[in-house]
Structures are given as C-alpha cells and as structure tokens.
Amino acid sequence: MSDLVRNIIRLAVFIFVQAFILNKVPNLHRFVVPYIYFLFILWLPFTTPRLTLLALGFITGLSLDYFKMTPGLHTAACLLIAYVRPFIITLLSPKEATEFTFREPSPRAMGWSSYMVYAFILTLLHHLYLTFLEWLDFGSLLDLLIKVGATTAISMLLIVTTEVLFPRKLKFRTNTAA
Numbered sequence: 001m002s003d004l005v006r007n008i009i010r011l012a013v014f015i016f017v018q019a020f021i022l023n024k025v026p027n028l029h030r031f032v033v034p035y036i037y038f039l040f041i042l043w044l045p046f047t048t049p050r051l052t053l054l055a056l057g058f059i060t061g062l063s064l065d066y067f068k069m070t071p072g073l074h075t076a077a078c079l080l081i082a083y084v085r086p087f088i089i090t091l092l093s094p095k096e097a098t099e100f101t102f103r104e105p106s107p108r109a110m111g112w113s114s115y116m117v118y119a120f121i122l123t124l125l126h127h128l129y130l131t132f133l134e135w136l137d138f139g140s141l142l143d144l145l146i147k148v149g150a151t152t153a154i155s156m157l158l159i160v161t162t163e164v165l166f167p168r169k170l171k172f173r174t175n176t177a178a
Contacts, residue, residue: 003045011060014040019067031143031150036158037064037074038126041082042119043168045104046089057082077130081122092118106168119159120152127151 018037025034040060044053061075068074089105092114102109105118128148135144 007040007044007056010043011040011056011063015060015063015067018064023068029150031147032154033147033151034154034158035127035130035151036155036162038078038081038123039159039162041078041085042122042159043104043106044085047103050083050086053082053085054079073130073133076133077126080129081126084125085122088118088121104168107163108167115163116156116160120156123155123159124148124152127155 014037018035022034022036037060041053041057044056048056057078058075061072061078064070064074065072092110105115107115109115110118131144131148131151135141135147
C-alpha cells in the first residue's frame with residue numbers, strides 16, 4: 001500500500017474515532033477531554049515537506065472542526081504542531097545521519113524515551129494552544145492549567161495505548177542522504 005493511501009486511511013480513522021467515539025463519551029470531568037486525532041500529524045513520515053505538513057495539519061484540524069462545529073480551534077492547534085514538528089524532530093534525532101534511517105516516527109524507530117518526549121511536547125503544545133483559545137471565552141487561569149494538564153495526561157495515555165495495540169512496521173529510508 002502506498003504512503004498516500006495509508007495516510008488517507010489513517011486520517012479517516014483518526015477523525016472517525018475522534019468524532020464518533022471519543023466526542024460521544026460522557027464527560028469524565030469538566031477538565032478531561034480525550035483527543036487522539038492529532039496523532040495523524042505525529043505519525044507522518046520524517047521527510048514530509050513543510051508545506052505539505054502544514055496543509056495536512058490544516059485539513060486534519062478543519063475536519064474535526066466540521067464535526068465539533070468549532071470555528072477553527074482545532075485547525076489552529078493542528079497548524080501549530082505541524083509547524084513545530086520538524087524542529088522537535090531535529091532536536092531529538094541523532095546527530096549521525098547513519099543512525100537516523102527510519103521513515104516515520106514510532107517508539108520502535110526512535111526508542112520509547114525519545115518518542116515519548118516527541119509526543120509529549122507536541123501534545124502539550126496542541127492542548128495548551130487549543131485550551132488557551134477556549135480559555136479566552138471562559139476565563140480562569142487555574143482552570144486553563146488544570147484542563148491542559150488533565151487533557152494532556154489522558155491524550156498521552158491514549159497515544160501509548162494506540163502505540164501498544166497497533167504497532168507499526170519499521171520502515172527504513174532507502175536514501176539516507178535525503
């Protein structure tokens with residue numbers, strides 16, 4: 001299966017799970033909101049061009065905004081993590097190009113510790129920005145911090161669960177000079 005078809009299926013599955021399963025779960029608490037859809041952006045190949053990454057972030061966020069009827073909140077948060085993702089990957093990747101031969105981020109490719117740092121930073125950024133945009137409407141700084149922490153914790157639990165239940169095959173780049 002080509003990367004394009006695989007990524008289209010991934011996007012559809014993540015949006016479906018988020019819109020029709022996680023968004024229908026009764027509220028665990030007013031601060032706990034489970035999000036998993038942005039994992040699509042985290043799973044994109046390392047070599048995805050920045051413009052393509054931003055376009056896919058826009059499409060991902062806009063798709064969820066359509067189902068949640070929010071005016072661009074998820075789109076803005078997805079664009080932020082799509083923009084920051086290459087910088088985080090550069091910081092976490094080995095300095096030797098020969099050690100970095102995998103095509104996409106995963107715990108098996110990056111190691112659990114590096115992958116968890118990568119996922120945590122992008123999850124925290126996503127939720128901080130999304131909750132901040134919502135916070136502009138409701139107000140309390142303590143509520144903002146609690147909601148960011150709780151939502152990040154539940155999302156990281158969902159990411160780890162997803163990675164354990166659905167491990168991806170290791171794919172190597174054929175040309176490491178790219």
